[in-house]
Amino acid sequence: MILRKLVLPLLLATALSACSDQGQQSAGTAQQKPASPVSVVVMKKTDRPITNVLPGRAVAFQTTEIRPRVNGAINEIAFKEGSEVKAGEVLYQIDDxxxxxxxxxxxxxxxxxxxxxxxxxxxxxxxxxxxxxxxxxxxxxxxxxxxxxxxxxxxxxxxxxxxxxxxxxFTKIRAPFDGVTTISTVSIGNIVTANQTTALTTLRNIDPIYIDLIDSSTNLLELRAAVASGRLHGDPRTADISLMLEDGTKYDRTGKLNMAELAVSETTGTYQIRAIFENPDHIILPGMYVRASVTVGTENGYLIPQRAGTRNARGELSAKFVTADNKVETRTFSTSKSSGNNWLVTDGVNDGDRLIVDGFQWIGDGAAVQPVEATVNDQGFVVEQPKVDEAKP
CATH class of the missing domain: 1.10.287.470 (Helix hairpin bin)
Incomplete structure (x- = not known):
């Protein structure tokens, strides 16, 4: 009985000691957990293009509704509906x-x-x-x-x-310019009258083709201020313009600014910009919606890929960086501009700073990380830099 009383406390002390050792080992294991690897891009200040992405709609370069200028019966329809015709080509023949x-x-x-x-x-x-x-x-x-x-x-x-x-x-109704016809509204034998309300067909010249873009008056004021201050280099009037079509494909030709309206809509606060593009294969058709990327000039600053940035409730851009002691910190930028698939900032970054571009989704400020240098390609994908084998000469 006495032996039993002595053994029970001894076993209890041994168990408590084992639990204490396991707790210490677990704490040591947690402290020794390796830092999370993150892909980083080393920042460098250079001249970068400033781009505005604007919505737009395609408009024919020339459009006319074909109407008769004399009375009579249609004797012949000399064109194929929806086909290309040349200037001066006969479209309709009226009984003469x-x-x-x-x-x-x-x-x-x-x-x-x-x-x-x-x-x-x-x-x-x-x-x-x-x-x-x-x-x-x-x-x-x-x-x-x-x-x-x-x-x-x-x-x-x-x-x-x-x-x-x-x-x-006038009994021979001719095409006034090169273009593409639409469906004919009359048939052979129909009587037509001079300058009638209903057009016989519509002719459109779509090579070249106009793209009507919409921009806000706020952007216009900011652009003028940037040019006047010297921050933005280049002439927006000679800007290159590229297009993204409705299916997400990029149009393979670059356009130029044709004109800009010197008036702002009283209802929307926007103004219209018209660009012109070559369209020899008729890929762009009147009425199509497009997105245009307008390169308005260049500015000296740092690029933050869109994948690496987020915006807060005030619309300010924020991104995560790696400090000198390999800890995470978040920086917020009050101003940023679009530059292709990136944001361009001019303050809050220095040459050599390391921007986290991948692996930052589940880490917070102050977390220890293991930075791995990488680049971001034109498609927005992170490409890690190849490791250098220090053992090799």
Whole structure:
């Protein structure tokens, strides 16, 4: 019984001692946990392009609705709907029998008027010789008037013939410029009237093509201030413009600024910018929505990839950096600008600072990390730098 009383406390003390040793080992293990690896980019201040991404819509370079200028029945539709046509090419033929007859009548009237001129001229010449020897002054003046009347009749006949010829020419409805046609609204045999409300077809020139962009007046003021202060280098009027199409693909041609409206919408606070692009393959069609990236100039600063930055409730950019003792710290930037797939900042960063671009999602400020140098490619993917084998010469 006495032995039992002595053994029980001894076993309890041994168990407590074992638990204490295990707790100390666990604490030591936690303290020795390796630092989390993170990918970092070493910052360097350089001149970087400043870009604005703007929404836009494609608009035909030239557009016209084709309408008849004379009355008549459609005899021929000479184009294939939706096809390309050249300037001057016949699109529709209106029945021209009546107009051709009118031209013939006008030609006959002109010939009749022209015949009377030689006799009137000869009569005037004769009275000029006889005005002082038998012919009266009144007869001479009458002969002069007769000649003038004959000449006027000829001019009137020429004008009538010209008008008749114009109407005859208008029976052939031609394309005013190179372009692409739409569906025809009439068929052969339909009667059309001059300048009717309904267009026969619409012709669009889409090479080149316009892109109408919308920007805010706030951005315009900031851009002007940056240029005036010298922070932004380059002329926005010569900016290169690239396009992202509706399906996310990048258009393979670069456009140029064509014009900018000198007025701001009273309802939206925006103004319109028009860019022009070559479109030989007709990839861009009128009405398409696009996103345009406008390079307005260059500015000296540091690039923070979009994948490495977040924004707070005030819209300020923040990013995580590695300190000199390999600890995490968050920095917030009051101003930042878009530069391709990056943000550009000018304050709060120094050459050689290490920006965390991957692995920062689950670590907080003050956490110990193991930085691994990397780069961010044009697609926004992190590419770690190859490790150098120090053992090799």
């Amino acid at each position: 029998d009546t107009y051709a007859a009118t031209v013939a009548q006008a030609q006959a009237a002109l010939q009749k008027a022209q015949v009377s001129i030689p006799s009137a001229q000869a009569n005037l010449t004769r009275y000029e010789r006889l005005v002082n020897s038998g012919a009266t002054q009144i007869e001479y003046e009458n002969a002069k008037v007769t000649l003038l009347q004959a000449e006027a009749d000829v001019e009137a006949a020429k004008a009538a013939l010209n008008a008749a010829q114009i109407d005859l020419d």
